[in-house]
Amino acid sequence: MASVSRFSLPLRRLRCSSATSQKTSRLRPAAQVRWTTASTEPHQADKSGGTKGASAPAKVVKFTSETYPELKRDSKYSQITPEHVRFFQELLGSGSAVIDGLSTDATDDIEPFNSDWMRKYRGHSKVVLKPGSTEEVSKILKYCNNNMLAVVPQGGNTGLVGGSVPVFDEIVINLQRMTNIRSFDEVSGILVADAGVVLEIADNFLAEKNHIFPLDLGAKGSCQIGGNVATNAGGLRLLRYGSLHGNVLGIEAVLPDGTIVDDLIKLRKNNTGYDIKQLFIGGEGTIGIITAISILCPQRSSALNVAYFGLESYEKCQQAFREAKSQLSEILSAFELMDGRSQKLLNRATGRKLPLEGEHPFYCLIETSGSNSDHDSEKLTNFLEHVMESEIVSDGVLAQDQTQIRDLWSCREGIPECLGHWGGVYKYDLSIPISSMYEIVNDVRDRMTEAGLIGDDDAHPVVDVVGYGHMGDSNVHLNIPVRRYDKKVEKALEPFVYEWVQGKYGSISAEHGLGIQKKPYIGYSRSDTMIKLMKQIKDLYDPNGIMNPYKYL
Ligand SMILES: O=C(O)CC[C@@H](O)C(=O)O
Numbered sequence: 001m002a003s004v005s006r007f008s009l010p011l012r013r014l015r016c017s018s019a020t021s022q023k024t025s026r027l028r029p030a031a032q033v034r035w036t037t038a039s040t041e042p043h044q045a046d047k048s049g050g051t052k053g054a055s056a057p058a059k060v061v062k063f064t065s066e067t068y069p070e071l072k073r074d075s076k077y078s079q080i081t082p083e084h085v086r087f088f089q090e091l092l093g094s095g096s097a098v099i100d101g102l103s104t105d106a107t108d109d110i111e112p113f114n115s116d117w118m119r120k121y122r123g124h125s126k127v128v129l130k131p132g133s134t135e136e137v138s139k140i141l142k143y144c145n146n147n148m149l150a151v152v153p154q155g156g157n158t159g160l161v162g163g164s165v166p167v168f169d170e171i172v173i174n175l176q177r178m179t180n181i182r183s184f185d186e187v188s189g190i191l192v193a194d195a196g197v198v199l200e201i202a203d204n205f206l207a208e209k210n211h212i213f214p215l216d217l218g219a220k221g222s223c224q225i226g227g228n229v230a231t232n233a234g235g236l237r238l239l240r241y242g243s244l245h246g247n248v249l250g251i252e253a254v255l256p257d258g259t260i261v262d263d264l265i266k267l268r269k270n271n272t273g274y275d276i277k278q279l280f281i282g283g284e285g286t287i288g289i290i291t292a293i294s295i296l297c298p299q300r301s302s303a304l305n306v307a308y309f310g311l312e313s314y315e316k317c318q319q320a321f322r323e324a325k326s327q328l329s330e331i332l333s334a335f336e337l338m339d340g341r342s343q344k345l346l347n348r349a350t351g352r353k354l355p356l357e358g359e360h361p362f363y364c365l366i367e368t369s370g371s372n373s374d375h376d377s378e379k380l381t382n383f384l385e386h387v388m389e390s391e392i393v394s395d396g397v398l399a400q401d402q403t404q405i406r407d408l409w410s411c412r413e414g415i416p417e418c419l420g421h422w423g424g425v426y427k428y429d430l431s432i433p434i435s436s437m438y439e440i441v442n443d444v445r446d447r448m449t450e451a452g453l454i455g456d457d458d459a460h461p462v463v464d465v466v467g468y469g470h471m472g473d474s475n476v477h478l479n480i481p482v483r484r485y486d487k488k489v490e491k492a493l494e495p496f497v498y499e500w501v502q503g504k505y506g507s508i509s510a511e512h513g514l515g516i517q518k519k520p521y522i523g524y525s526r527s528d529t530m531i532k533l534m535k536q537i538k539d540l541y542d543p544n545g546i547m548n549p550y551k552y553l
């Protein structure tokens with residue numbers, strides 16, 4: 001029983017020591033719970049080169065043209081001319097709805113739309129369009145299609161695979177002005193909203209109605225729900241609520257020729273022919289632009305609990321997950337994994353103190369959400385007692401209020417952003433059977449060590465190799481923070497990582513999508529027949545190929 005007392009307040013009944021209480025009361029509100037605070041602008045580069053409110057990569061910029069020198073601008077696309085810009089200005093008005101970098105020097109204004117939040121992928125668009133309605137999106141696309149102008153649809157621009165920024169001079173169509181919540185039915189829980197609504201704003205709106213958006217992610221303060229659907233974002237609530245393929249009931253989208261597909265149905269059941277909307281979910285803006293969605297939003301849980309604990313090995317993390325599923329089944333809403341190295345780097349990059357004393361090779365974060373506080377606390381307490389007594393878990397803390405819940409979550413959500421602190425980061429978002437999910441992290445670290453690429457000083461490009469992710473979904477985020485992007489590191493990583501994943505029958509993208517990063521590697525997760533079918537779909541919807549070119553397939 002001695003070890004049980006290391007948990008805090010709710011376990012005080014079970015002989016919590018005063019030292020433990022002090023330790024837990026040191027928890028502070030998270031300084032950076034979200035990558036950025038809710039905003040209708042895409043990320044803004046600040047003067048130091050970072051992103052708003054965060055320690056984003058400052059030193060290294062990896063231009064798309066450097067990364068993919070083999071890519072050439074396709075000459076079938078027209079060059080944008082002042083005449084084209086005049087058409088857009090007449091359509092959208094000459095205010096900020098059109099950023100014209102062709103006849104004016106608007107480089108600073110265009111920069112946030114041309115580069116992603118990691119400052120890793122960058123295009124050279126001269127024109128950004130911000131339509132305010134579906135009809136405007138339709139007129140823009142029709143014009144672009146008739147004039148062979150390539151476009152890149154963009155939401156909050158928080159993607160991680162370079163899918164939301166231009167590669168060359170594609171026109172950016174950003175949906176940030178389309179922010180209407182069109183309707184919400186409190187009986188069915190179905191929300192209908194414009195694509196440009198920021199995820200956190202949608203979730204706050206739903207909180208007032210006692211409902212919850214079925215998707216949550218670290219970038220919720222900036223990402224937009226249309227972009228979430230277009231990329232089929234996975235996030236932190238998937239374990240409980242399932243994927244967007246199941247929750248999105250309908251979409252409104254505009255095809256490249258300007259046709260508006262109005263399929264904003266609010267039905268859970270509609271068994272009438274092909275489910276076309278599924279092609280747009282995860283289509284990454286390659287066959288059309290999603291302008292609105294209808295989505296099923298569950299009732300918000302009134303009892304939320306979060307615990308964070310340290311474990312000796314990955315094997316113990318699996319045991320803890322098995323126990324959590326069996327003991328907490330219906331109230332378990334998240335089970336996240338962080339290795340000790342990711343937590344150490346979070347501490348080094350942000351200075352934030354970690355919730356547990358000492359170091360542990362692994363950490364897990366567990367969240368329960370239910371409707372009966374006493375019942376949930378009892379279940380969680382029993383679970384925690386059990387995993388401590390059976391020595392599955394070495395140490396842990398249980399949040400006692402909302403502030404501590406946010407603080408514990410920030411130990412997980414803060415990782416992606418902090419890893420850019422040293423200059424850059426290579427990211428792999430992998431689905432791997434749970435029993436071998438963490439092996440890839442060790443194997444890549446060994447590879448970097450053997451190649452002499454990893455070390456504490458500037459002579460070594462690699463800072464460390466870390467793994468974290470959604471244990472409940474068998475999805476590991478393999479991240480390699482670097483001091484600079486380096487061809488030798490790239491050669492050690494690719495195609496090694498992709499071959500490794502293929503050997504385990506995994507997927508090279510669990511949730512971030514293909515974008516430009518994984519375009520050449522789709523064959524590691526999809527058969528030739530599947531790729532051929534995908535190409536046929538693309539040609540059918542976008543015969544001129546104007547939608548988000550150079551990516552995806
Ligand atoms: O940075 C990453 O690799 C993962 C980002 C996101 O999917 C997360 O789970 O935090």
Ligand SMILES: [Zn+2]
Pocket residue numbers: 234235469470477511
């Ligand atoms: Zn993730």
